[in-house]
């Protein structure tokens with residue numbers, strides 16, 4: 431069977447290779463695992479809660495309608511960090527294509543817990559997540575529709591946790607020349623380094639990066655992951671390192687930060703306004719590619 435649904439999960443298996451699979455938890459429509467010929471591409475905490483009691487630590491959590499905490503923005507000031515999409519039970523809408531193998535999930539106000547929904551001024555919306563698996567790639571696409579009679583603002587982000595062998599041997603490429611907001615230092619600057627490397631906690635928002643630039647995660651000179659964006663202007667690069675990992679109860683093992691890096695494409699450096707009836711679409715494609723240095 432290529433698409434298997436259980437009470438809690440949906441599992442896609444590539445028809446040509448049973449070890450090329452994606453597993454999605456209905457809670458948060460969170461991609462938990464993606465293997466290519468048996469090799470895991472994503473990082474998932476062994477302490478992640480998969481019972482719907484909390485957003486998942488690892489995989490690809492979905493961030494909507496706010497990125498981070500925005501206490502100064504009236505419309506979202508009471509929402510929890512990263513909003514409610516990652517912590518709501520999405521509906522499985524079924525398989526929509528055989529080639530590539532494609533499934534969809536939906537989220538509307540009726541799926542969101544009242545105590546969370548009431549913190550977002552009762553706005554009406556429909557979210558459709560599409561997940562496509564090929565032999566070498568995983569694509570996640572989002573459609574956000576304003577089904578209300580007034581405009582509203584939102585952030586969107588795919589909080590993608592990528593699996594790596596050793597963070598200290600890992601670089602992230604193709605970001606020089608971009609405007610960066612460092613969330614730890616709380617300053618903005620132009621990125622001058624040819625690559626991002628990791629020797630401590632990193633939490634940066636690269637802003638308005640052209641979609642033509644693919645982000646590559648490079649391990650010991652070899653490209654491990656390539657991420658292509660469509661209509662996702664910002665790229666967050668995050669690794670919690672030692673202290674921050676200690677503070678997250680669901681982050682296990684505690685030295686798991688060595689084996690993950692988050693590359694999170696989104697629309698988060700400003701809010702996107704959606705008019706009544708308007709639909710906004712965006713996607714990320716994860717695939718294997720050769721090393722391509724895309725100069726400024």
Ligand code: BG6
Pocket residue numbers: 511512589613633634666668678694
């Ligand atoms: C990243 C943010 O996107 O998510 C970080 O840039 C944050 O600041 C991280 O710490 C994890 O957030 P959470 O809510 O999943 O612990």
